[in-house]
Amino acid sequence: MAALIEATALRKTFGAITAVDGISLSVRKGEVLGFLGPNGAGKSTTMKMITGFLEPDAGSARICGHDVLEEPKAAKAKLGYLPEGAPAYGDMTPATFLRFIAEIRGFEGNDIKSRVIAAISRAGLDSVVDQRIETLSKGYKRRVGIAQAILHDPPVLIMDEPTDGLDPNQKHHVRELIREMAPHKAIIVSTHILEEVEAVCTRAVVIAKGRIVADGTAEDLLRRAPTHGAVTLRVLQADAERIAKTLADLASVARVETTAEPDGRSLIRALPKADAAPAKAIGDLLRRESLSFEEIYVERGKLDDVFREITTSTQA
Template sequence: MLLQVDGLRKTFGRRVAVDGIGFSLDVGEIVGFLGPNGAGKTTTMRMIAGYLEPDEGVAKIFNIDVAQERRRAQERLGYLPEGAPLYGEMTPWTFLRFVAETRGMSREAARHAVRRAAQDARLGETIDQPIETLSKGYRRRVGLASALLHDPLLLILDEPTDGLDPNQRHAVRDLIRKLGEERGLIISTHSLEEVEAVCTRAIVIDQGRIVADKTPEALKEEHGSLERAFQTLTRGEERV
């Protein structure tokens, strides 16, 4: 199994952000995280990625405990947080070389890794243009390429199409579908349309707990539409 999550719990003061979340994920699955503001989606993703310590529970990547062996686990995952920082004066090529070298890759290995990640993210001719001159869609692709540099089998993407225009969203969704053929993906998204378009499963989270874990088709069949399913399962609160 690529990812096994069992009983993750996290509190901030008296507030319970994540309350016993558990699920599994294998290669070829694209899981969409849905839930209201403050439901616990981003907190869950950060614990899986090793950026936040759980109070209880465990996340394992290829049976490696993320909390106990963080570096080994993180070598096997790529994480793209919402609003991931980029250096505008750099080109994608120099930025990705910088990221590869901070991962400890040799110069030759970094060069090969950048070429592969740039191809996977479909950066094309933008590879040598200053990042600050690129569209939002291509800047998100640069961020995605940085998460792909070490060729991980697990990708965690927080709002990968946020702020993009329809054409840019369509292009990034096509890219996500392609990446999902040989990897496992977790995506947090505002868009029910996006879940329906790219995800093989939808996990709905409310008040730190999973309230549904089904295919988008099963949720539509049960509730009539994904929007109605979301409203019913989360009491119609604001979508995130």
């Protein structure tokens, strides 16, 4: 199946600063791409070029096959976009604002009303429809932006930090909404909240300094964490030294760390060698040697660690 969003070698400089340096992306229907990167990495600039708001210095972007600069209207008709900060006309109410969007999107007659009502209920705006947008809380403003983006049920949805500034319940609501729509759309969501990637995205792209430094599922990213697959045991302090020594002899274990706890127990953490998963070997060993332990668990690694590692290393 052809990709609904296709960006090819996008490049953008502002004066002496290269904000985006050759980013290519393609997103198919059913995919939710999490767009990650530290602040200033070029996430928003990339999205602005994909949506046709900014003209790239080089490269091109297509939405549903339409080049955003050569056929802007056709491309934009297929696109729902939530810009950074969810801008909206503050002097309007959500009802009049969404009505304006529906008219601009070419809906007529009863369609306008039904589209507006549907968007209001999906975004959970029912209680504030007649309040001026500038008087709304940050969370509601963000939801007005989301309602505006999904009003015409576009095949392509691009959202710049859709959950920024929302409380945990609102975040949950927005993620549910994204998950619901995901099977029928190609979606790009930028975020710097890593849990979001695991929660909603089928794929994650990490950029740093205007370049893509990682592209894969959340699981792929986690695999790059130094603690991914590490096994931690909680044992009596008296046994700690012996167990640690045994574990360190295993082929798949790189090294073993032991920490003494105040309650007379020790935590032993066996860190794996690259690409090794020592959990099974450790399990077998413990059983064979009849070593006793109180707790055992396998670590998945932290996305935060991976993120920090790949975005701060100079040459990734």
